[in-house]
Amino acid sequence: MTNIQAPIGLDNRTLERLNDCFRSPCDRMPHQIAAWTGMRLSDATTLVHMLYAGGLARLYYRVFHTCVEHPVDERRFEDGKVKELPWTCPECEEDVHDLSELWYDKFILTEEPIVFEREVSGS
Numbered sequence: 001m002t003n004i005q006a007p008i009g010l011d012n013r014t015l016e017r018l019n020d021c022f023r024s025p026c027d028r029m030p031h032q033i034a035a036w037t038g039m040r041l042s043d044a045t046t047l048v049h050m051l052y053a054g055g056l057a058r059l060y061y062r063v064f065h066t067c068v069e070h071p072v073d074e075r076r077f078e079d080g081k082v083k084e085l086p087w088t089c090p091e092c093e094e095d096v097h098d099l100s101e102l103w104y105d106k107f108i109l110t111e112e113p114i115v116f117e118r119e120v121s122g123s
């Protein structure tokens with residue numbers, strides 16, 4: 001378990017929900033965190049990047065193609081979005097020649113429970 005400083009300005013209820021959200025290690029998308037906690041999407045996205053920057057989570061892109069509604073691929077955040085064209089879609093096996101056919105959602109993967117605290121002891 002990792003204890004870290006909670007984002008500033010969260011009320012108790014939001015903080016409690018945020019801790020519920022990260023109680024078990026799993027993948028989370030910023031909009032899921034926002035929906036669960038009531039945080040704004042921009043704040044949830046900032047939080048996700050903070051966890052990634054702090055080495056507490058791995059960050060990925062889910063890649064979507066116009067061919068299906070579910071993600072067709074996952075890429076590490078470090079590797080960035082698709083840049084080289086043509087890119088072959090693993091789902092439909094078509095060559096993509098236009099980046100506008102692709103869109104992305106970020107998600108993070110945590111490996112251990114994270115507890116957000118107002119004051120982190122020893123810091």
Ligand SMILES: [Zn+2]
Pocket residue numbers: 065066067068072089090091092093094
């Ligand atoms: Zn496709």
